[in-house]
Amino acid sequence: MIATMPTAAELLPLLPQLVLAGGAFALLLLDLFLDDARRVWTWVLGGALLVVVAWMSAAGIGGQGTVLSGMFVRDHMADVLNAGACLLTALALIYAWPFLKERGLHAGEVVVLMLFAALGMTLLIAAGSLVMVYLGLELMALSTYALVAIDRDNPMASEAAMKYFVLGSLSSGLLLYGMSLLYGATGTLDLAALRAAVEGSQETGLLLTGTVFMIAGIAFKFAAAPFHMWLPDTYHGAPTPITLFLGSAPELASFALAFRLLESGVGPLDEQWRLLLALLAAASLVVGNLVALMQVNLKRMLAYSAVSHIGFVFLGLAGGGEAGYAAAMFYVISYAIMSAAAFGVIVVLSSKGYEADTLDDFRGLNQRSPWLAGMMLCAMFSLAGIPPFLGFWAKLAVLRAVIDGGMLWLAILGIVFAVIGCFYYLRVVKAMYFDDPPEGVPAPRGDRVLRVTLGVNALGLIALGLAWNPIMAWCQQAFM
Template sequence: MIPTMPTAAELLPLLPELVLVGAAFALLMLDLFVEEKHRAVTNVLAIAALLAVAALIACGVGGQGTVLGGMFVRDTMADVLKVVACVVTALSLVYVWPFMRERGLYKGEIAVLMMFATAGMMLLISAGSLVMVYLGLELLALCSYALVAIDRDSPQGSEAAMKYFVLGSLASGLLLYGMSLLYGATGTLDLAALNAAVATSEDTGLLLMGTVFLVAGVAFKFGAAPFHMWLPDTYHGAPTPITVFIGSAPKLAAFAMAFRLFEAGVGPLDGQWRLLIAGLAVLSLAVGNLVALAQSNLKRMLAYSTVSHVGFLFLGLAAADSVGYAAAMFYAITYAIMSTAAFGAIVVLARAGYEADRIDDFKGLNARNPWLAGMMLIAMMSLAGIPPFLGFWAKLAVLNAAIHGDMLWLAIVGIVFAVIGCFYYLRVCKAMYFDAPEEGVPAPRTNDGALRAAFSVNALALLVLGFAWNPIMDWCQRAFLA
């Protein structure tokens, strides 16, 4: 039987992705004709395109459904994660322009690469096949490598990009090997067919080995311990607004990849893989929080805190039920917002020749600029999980999910390390409010209202959503209704 080409009507669920990729190609061509003094046009149009795509998805344009022979699945989970990914990427581009312009590093390729990376995230989020998982993952990864290396004159940035590329390639290899083992055991690449084959298989040896490699590959992409070696150097070496991007939106795609592979793919083996996830959660909580205590560089501290936050997210995944998946998804969304605010504060304070990435650079910030200090305080308190900020409800949700999944011991471990983690966030707050500023620290920027407004909205969202988090959790829960 000769396969028929899908009609335009059948491809409607793919419309947001097609619009985004089309806009990225259009901007790539437009950038060739834009003069250097008008380079902001590329950035503004990229932000507009991302927000337009988010609006298309939020309004349900194209509708939900399965296309490309089951390889692409658009459902409620996909829509929610894609909207957040597009908005967070647009916010990252707001942080990109002033930082890179001051240093003469802004290129139109940055916006285009971010758009293609977002397209990769969207494909990964909607993957219904192992092929689509790998396609989306590599599109995201290759764009991310190029973004980290965008400052070719920076030895630190080049080293970070090389480490990211080498270890990211290793992770992709592990994931691909696991997929090949699953294909060899079941003879299918479709996740739904794979799930059915795993449920009826009597010989699970090859399936379990493949699942172990899947867990390792997913842990690499999340930055979970002990697969976190790339993360601190990459976050530290990349230009800070690039760190804003790679430290936030890709976590949404990583969560979706984990759900698609583990629940939709090898769900019947949850008795085994959820224990692996629980072990990674404990290790990530321990390594992330304890190593973060010793950091003096704020970007490295936030990098290790990312490892600990992945541990909290894994509390929800380890529950392996609808409550756990909803909690983990809520945590991924919350962390994306918190991460952009925390790294965004560094962008706001930085100048050409002054990166503002040490904790000591924030000393006396309240005396220099009380508003920025207050916004940074909100970001730190939310990351620490202090009520009533949004981060508190995210931690509470995953702890409840662990208890609901009969893993009380895991919830207790999470609580202990949540308390330990408060120390290094409070250390930043102490520096801002109780320490005297260092000599020669430049005054915070006052000539970029758009950047300050974006940062303020980003940080205040953590407070406002702390009182109005129920709608977000409701969307997450609806995504996993049977």
């Protein structure tokens, strides 16, 4: 059978990705002709491009459908996550510009790398085959490795990038090996055909082995315990805006990776892989919260906090069903917004030679800048799951889903460690409002655009907490 080239009409569902890829290459060329004084245009155009692509995804421009012989599937879930990933990447660009410019790291490659990372996310989110999953994953991963190492003169950043690269390569190898076992057992790379083959197969040994390797790879990408060893050093060593980016947009792509491979690919084996996810969720909740209690560096604390939040995402996935997947998707979107706000305060508070990333740096912040202290309070309360902030409703949704999935013990464990996790978040609030400020601390950054962005980000946690139903309904629609 002779393959035919797809027509332009058949490629319309790919329109957001095509626009993003074309725009990234155009900005790569444009940046060659801009000097440092005009390089801000690379950042402005990059952010505008991401907003346009997010709008195209949210508005359904190009329509939904399956193209490239099933390799690319644009559905409602893909549109929601693509829009979220692009907006969060644009948010990271806004936070990054003044921080990196002050340190002489504002070269255009940061924008281009973030755009290609976002392109990898959108391809991964809409993957319909194992090939597309791996292509999107590696495009995203290779871009983020380079972003972590963008401060080439900083030995801590170089060390973090090397650890991230080595362990990321290991996780990719595990994932690829699991995929190869599934291909060997079923003879197909298409996820829909793979699911049908798994459903009708009597030989489950090879399928289960491949699934275990894939779950190990997914856990590495999510940084779920005990596969989290790369995360604290990466968060600590990378420039804070890059850490902000790593802790937000890629989490949406990681959720899509787990859903596409597990539910869309090996869904009939859900009794087995749901139990594995439940064990990973339990380990992440325990390790993440207990180790975070001992941290005095905020970036490392938020890294271990991220491990515990991944445990909550896995609670929803382990709960299974439409309610569980919708709750996990709602949680990962909520966490990405909360994480961006927390790191955003660190970015605004820092200056050249002063990273503002330790607990002592936040002592007496309310006396120095009540507005910044209020923004950090919003982020900490939401991460802790205190009502009426967005984080409370996200936790409530996944706990309800895991109870409905018949895992009451896991829900109880989640509640216990959510309470324990409140301690290290409230410790930051206590330092800001009840401790005396240290001497010789630089004034917070006065960039108006950055402060407005942070205000929208942090106050949005209250607004979205009061109006979370539309977002949850949007997530539920993706799995109907």
